[in-house]
Amino acid sequence: MSYGIVAIGESLGESVEVTDAEIEKYTTSHETVRSWGYRRFRRADDGVLLTDLAVQACEQALKEAAVDAAEVDLVVLAIADFAEYLCWDAAAAVQGRIGAVNAEAILVNQACCSGVMAFDTAAGRFATHENYHHALIVASNRICDTYQNRMETSTSVLSDGAVAALVRRGHERGRWLATETISDGRYANFFRMDVGGTAHPFGVDGAGDKDDLQKQANPLGRVAEILGNDARRMLEFFNKFGGNMRVAVDRVCARTGIAPGEIKRFLHLNDNQQAMADIAKVLDVPLERFNGDLALDLGHFGSADQMLGLHRLTQAGELQDGDIVALTTLGGGMHWAVTLLRI
CATH class of the missing domain: 3.40.47.10 (Thiolase/Chalcone synthase)
Structure with missing residues (x-):
């Protein structure tokens, strides 16, 4: 199985300096955040959502590769956690919006591993579909402040942005090995959110109120x-x-x-x-x-x-x-x- 990267596109939020004033917006743990060493992070404008970023990155990669969206056979969208809606296929939404009318769409949602694992997903599809020649591997992240805190949810300062790689069967540069x-x-329970799923839906017994969400922060x-x-x-x-x-x-x-x-x-x-x-x-x-x-x-x-x-x-x-x-x-x-x- 051989395929390689033809072009990469990206769409990032605005660059924001990690100042005391910015840290104060998210946490009182100034010393902890400062110890991490981050100088800047990226924050998307209000109204710019995960699939918006993904679409922009895909379109940039297609333009760079001089490939029409109709030539794409596979779209693999990798996300770390949440897309815009429940009961909704974000990968298919990206496929539709970029005009990849002939492509299969796959969603990979394995937390921060999704983007790396998506290369294997593409390799598997290339191996089992001999007619697939072009694929878009796109990883996108958009923090939802209701559920996550950019400076408390993990030991990193969280950013918004997407990156897309247009890959081609038989291409030798950027070749997947x-x-x-x-x-x-x-x-499995590490990073689990206890409310919002079928075990404890929002709106039942107070699930989803401000206190509940803060406990999960x-x-x-x-x-x-x-x-x-x-x-x-x-x-x-x-x-x-x-x-x-x-x-x-x-x-x-x-x-x-x-x-x-x-x-x-x-x-x-x-x-x-x-x-x-x-x-x-x-x-x-x-x-x-x-x-x-x-x-x-x-x-x-x-x-x-x-x-x-x-x-x-x-x-x-x-x-x-x-x-x-x-x-x-x-x-x-x-x-x-x-x-x-x-x-």
């Missing part, structure tokens, strides 16, 4: 509760953050015959500066081969970080033909995933 994913459902604070306040289970959980990432990288390298030392750059999720350093240490990779500095100027875009980093490094001329790039991520589920590309 392999994807490896590890899942551990024992931690910081799921990281629920780790001890989820793990039964068991110190050993908590230690095991946090050790898996890096340990499973190392296993996933080792597995994908073994499958492709590529040594970890041959990987030119690691594009990880846009986590804070300490978390990025921790992952680099676990993988035994110099920190300068990661996207840490870029992440601090952009914020965390859910499932879109890796493709955005790839686009920015390519534009800056920091990647050359033949370079191996690893897109790495972890996220709720829990999942750990890595995709290898050859530039």
Whole structure:
């Protein structure tokens, strides 16, 4: 199975400096946010929603590749959590709005791993549909302030934006090599929202009122509760953050015959500066081969970080033909995933 990236398009919210005044809008934990090291993040205008960003990124990628939307055979939309509506297919909505009338639409919603895993989804469809020649892989993120807090929901400053890659069967540049994913459902409740689903619908017994939503604002604070306040289970959980990432990288390298030392750059999720350093240490990779500095100027875009980093490094001329790039991520589920590309 062989396909590669022809063009990348992006659509990001307005760039906002992480100042004390901005931090105050979201949290009183100034020192914590400052310790993360973020300089800027992206915030979309009111009324600009997740699929709006996705459509704009797709249209830019199509224009850059000089490919008509009617030539696209597959649209894979990767999101980290919420789209605009319930009981609604956001992937199909994007397909319809860009005019990809001949394309199949697939939604991948595996938290922050979605964008990396979407490359495998496209590979599978190419493998089983010989008539598929072009696909759009698009990752989009739009924070809903009612459900999430940009500076409290995770250990990152959250951003709004979308990135789309137009890929073509047999294209040699930006070629997909392999994807490896590890899942551990024992931690499925991590980042879970307790109200709004069928177990506890909004509007029943006060579900969805302001107090309920505030309780869900910081799921990281629920780790001890989820793990039964068991110190050993908590230690095991946090050790898996890096340990499973190392296993996933080792597995994908073994499958492709590529040594970890041959990987030119690691594009990880846009986590804070300490978390990025921790992952680099676990993988035994110099920190300068990661996207840490870029992440601090952009914020965390859910499932879109890796493709955005790839686009920015390519534009800056920091990647050359033949370079191996690893897109790495972890996220709720829990999942750990890595995709290898050859530039």
